[in-house]
Amino acid sequence: MTVHEHTVTETEHKKRVDKILSDLLQDHSRSQIQSWIETGNVKLNGEAVKANHKCLADDVITWEIPETKPLILEPENIPLDIVYEDSDLLVVNKPKGMVVHPSAGHQSGTLVHALLYHCTDLSGINGVERPGIVHRIDMDTSGLLVVAKNDFSHQHLSEQLQEKTLKRTYEAIVHGEIGHETGLIDAPIGRDPKDRQKMGIVDNGKPAVTHFRVLEHFPEYTHVECQLETGRTHQIRVHMHYIGFPIVGDPKYGRRKTLDVQGQALHAKQLAFIHPRTEQWMTFEAASPAIFTEVLDQIRKKY
Structure with missing residues (x-):
């Protein structure tokens, strides 16, 4: 997996780490990003972090986007109108x-x-x-x-x-x-x-x-x-x-x-x-x- 990096700016000072990433990664939902944080795919200054942690200017956020498993759909006998x-x-x-x-x-x-x-x-x-x-x-x-x-x-x-x-x-x-x-x-x-x-x-x-x-x-x-x-x-x-x-x-x-x-x-x-x-x-x-x-x-x- 590729490691991505972002340095927290002055305007992002005191913003939550999940909010900063959701603003940066608009193709991914905030809940997705929070799940990455929970599984350790996001780090702040090289350390594990919680989603609600408020960042300081010049903090370094690094993250890896987990590989998505191929979806296998199984038919289900659910009544349809x-x-x-x-x-x-x-x-x-x-x-x-x-x-x-x-x-x-x-x-x-x-x-x-x-x-x-x-x-x-x-x-x-x-x-x-x-x-x-x-x-x-x-x-x-x-x-x-x-x-x-x-x-x-x-x-x-x-x-x-x-x-x-x-x-x-x-x-x-x-x-x-x-x-x-x-x-x-x-x-x-x-x-x-x-x-x-x-x-x-x-x-x-x-x-x-x-x-x-x-x-x-x-x-x-x-x-x-x-x-x-x-x-x-x-x-x-x-x-x-x-x-x-x-x-x-x-x-x-x-x-x-x-x-x-x-x-x-x-x-x-x-x-x-x-x-x-x-x-x-x-x-x-x-x-x-x-x-x-x-x-x-x-x-x-x-x-």
């Missing part, structure tokens, strides 16, 4: 709480593991970790995803995403009463410079556009429908927080005092695209999960 399937693609209604593809903290139980058990023909464009995955939704967001069974379909669907012709519509419950019926949020999204685990509105972020319309008004909440024009990480969650109406139950961007919806009240309810092979326009819908409708009914009864 398949809305549509043919020889080119399938549309899945993902439950709340399921991760889409494997990552450092999720080595089993993902949608990909379930898909591999269900079918052996998945596209390879996104590599071994993400076979067939054209787009993603967050772990605690439920709803519709299209999965490609071959590279032809994957390429075609990816082009529709880029050209903004693949339509993704969500419904959400947000804190606060939105005073108008429709809105457009156009604000760039990137890593939050203060917290690498979160996304935020940043000047040098990627363009992000969300359209929304109000479905129901309540004195303290609003039931909204959102349509993505772009597909940035946590886009709807970040955008609704940005305009002052965070999603109910959102653990990252929401309010501490909130309703119990077991994660954010956000559901990908509709998906529409041109079929890669037949070139027919296809629209799919999935009803919101029970916990979503239960909380919405509670709000209706209250007001």
Whole structure:
């Protein structure tokens, strides 16, 4: 392994060692860097160090990036709610709480593991970790995803995403009463410079556009429908927080005092695209999960 070195600058004086490295190594998450520190791959002035150690100017941080073990995915017999399937693609209604593809903290139980058990023909464009995955939704967001069974379909669907012709519509419950019926949020999204685990509105972020319309008004909440024009990480969650109406139950961007919806009240309810092979326009819908409708009914009864 290659040893890398960085001398702490005056502006980094009294900053945590994990924060300094996460600012330097933007392709790696802070949790990854903290795991390197725990395994002794990071040293300060030649000695082992703790993640929260505050560095002094002219301290020398050295680190080695551990070699990643090749990922071997094993199919898992996990039930899937398949809305549509043919020889080119399938549309899945993902439950709340399921991760889409494997990552450092999720080595089993993902949608990909379930898909591999269900079918052996998945596209390879996104590599071994993400076979067939054209787009993603967050772990605690439920709803519709299209999965490609071959590279032809994957390429075609990816082009529709880029050209903004693949339509993704969500419904959400947000804190606060939105005073108008429709809105457009156009604000760039990137890593939050203060917290690498979160996304935020940043000047040098990627363009992000969300359209929304109000479905129901309540004195303290609003039931909204959102349509993505772009597909940035946590886009709807970040955008609704940005305009002052965070999603109910959102653990990252929401309010501490909130309703119990077991994660954010956000559901990908509709998906529409041109079929890669037949070139027919296809629209799919999935009803919101029970916990979503239960909380919405509670709000209706209250007001």
